[in-house]
Amino acid sequence: MADLLISPLVSSILKTLNSLVLKEFGIAWGLKTDLENLGSTLSTIQAVLQDAETKRGKGEALKNWLRKLNDTAYDANNLVDEFMNEAMRRRMDSKRGIKSQVRATFALLKRLIFRLKMGHMINDMKDRLDAIIGEKNKFHLREGVVETENVCGMERGQTDSLVNELEIYGRTDEKEMIIEMLLNNSSNHDDDVSVYAMCGMGGLGKTTLAQLVYNDGRVESYFELRIWVCVSVDFDVERLTRAILESIEGRGCSISNLDPLLRRLQEKLFGKRFLLVLDDVWNEYHEKWDRLKNALKCGAKGCTVIVTRRIQKVALITATLPIHMACLSEDDSWSLFKQRAFGNKRREKNLQLNLIGKEIVKKCKGLALVIKALGSLMQFKRSESEWLSMKESEIWDLPDDGSGILPSLRLSYEALPPHLRQCFPHCCIFLS
Structure with a gap:
């Protein structure tokens, strides 16, 4: 680093x-x-x-x-x-x-x-x-290749259930498929709790799709309780149980021990049909997942857990049915990029920028996170030379993990002003 x-x-x-x-x-x-x-x-x-x-x-x-x-x-x-x-x-x-x-x-x-x-x-x-x-x-190094002014930063922190559907592209079919499964869940499964895992690489749009399903009016009417919890790397049963209770009750939970927490959770869920979204799950340990799932087996028929995760092994552990997400189509990718780069109220009149932008979008390989990041970055760049520099950057050709995300997001890093780049060594201290 x-x-x-x-x-x-x-x-x-x-x-x-x-x-x-x-x-x-x-x-x-x-x-x-x-x-x-x-x-x-x-x-x-x-x-x-x-x-x-x-x-x-x-x-x-x-x-x-x-x-x-x-x-x-x-x-x-x-x-x-x-x-x-x-x-x-x-x-x-x-x-x-x-x-x-x-x-x-x-x-x-x-x-x-x-x-x-x-x-x-x-x-x-x-x-x-x-x-x-x-x-x-x-x-053969060139001078002044990348400018370092005006960039939109990104971060991945706690997620929530709120979503602006007007800014979402290309997930309608998947959304309808999942909603149909949820509404027919009570007749298709004998399990007390059915678990669906949205699988896919980071940046594909798993959280966004879960938000669309969570906020659909049909889903809201079907489930008595809807609960959203961001899990991330730390799959701590006590922390997650407390977060579920806080979501149900709308206030903080002061119980400190796991056993009374789980019993309190069962009291709140007993006899009710609920939807629980566990976003960004990384845990691979059977015992942790089983402990939480056992506490959830107290609701009415049709209770469902949706898990979003990027690791295939986690889906095999947690899910009744894995749902593999596809990348965005070329048309949907361009619509998302255009909305970020040019804005909803203004359409770019420079045809050359449109042509260059479409070439940039092809390099994003249908990954929503990458498209949004670069679209937000390009809204501050108005000259053709700046757009061409982005399209022709050699960062696209650098090796990565096979997802195409790292070279793409590295372009956002390269555009950061120097004083922000200096934050990265301090972050590495906590990641090493």
Whole structure:
């Protein structure tokens, strides 16, 4: 992950070098030229970093070059931070004033030593960076490939049952099929609780389809209770039971032990036909699922659980019937992209942008999450050159997990401003 973050790091170093405090300090201490030369070298590197980071998957030599640059950039950052800290200390000393000749002489000596030390360190750092720059030509890197302004960010957190049906494309047939199964459930199954698993890779639209089913008027009339819980990675029976109770009762649950929680849940569900949606399930352990399912076997005939999950193994554990979702059709994909990129009230009159957009959509492979992400990104880009840069980006050709999602979403990452990209190292601490 480290080599993904060189560009924002270099931007941060340049920002510090260009600060007024450091410029004044450099002039006062005779290091103005050294700092300017270091800044010039970093600017030369920054000019090609976007292209280098885009092509990082193209060969081991480029990866090694980026790793070497990454290590040197962190050393440069530490050096500039040290220089800034000294500048701030000297500024405070000058405000307090020096009261004796002895202290004045001692301060002058420290100044000369620091000036020599920092001069050597800055020049050594510049030499290291110059050597790295000398290697960049063999990678044929271009300057200023990707712009970093105005981007719509994305995040995956807690889901909910609310949905705007006017913004959904291409799930009508699947929605009707699932609703028909739910309404006919009481006559087709002998189980106390039937479980349907919506299967598919991440970004396909499983949560959206579950929301459409959950909010349909026929479903609302058929079930006495409808409950929505986002599960995610942590399939904790106590937490999920409490979340189900809170959804039913509309308030927080103060019960802390699992057994009374499960008994309270059975009291609320007893004799009622309910629909429970467990969104984004990752758990693969039989015992956890069985414990929760046993507590649900107290309702009326026709009770149903809908599970959305991306892991095939989970469907085999949890589901009475897996439902495999298809990718969006080309027409539905274009409608979704167009709605995000051009908006509902305005239609793009530039025919060339439409043609380029359709080519971008083909690369999204019918994945709703990717289409929405890139559509939201392109709404801020109005020139043909920006759209062509997106379509022709080499990120599309990078290897990934086979889903096509990672190269697509990497384009959104590349468009983030540097100060937002710097958040990623902190996230990695918690993911590693």
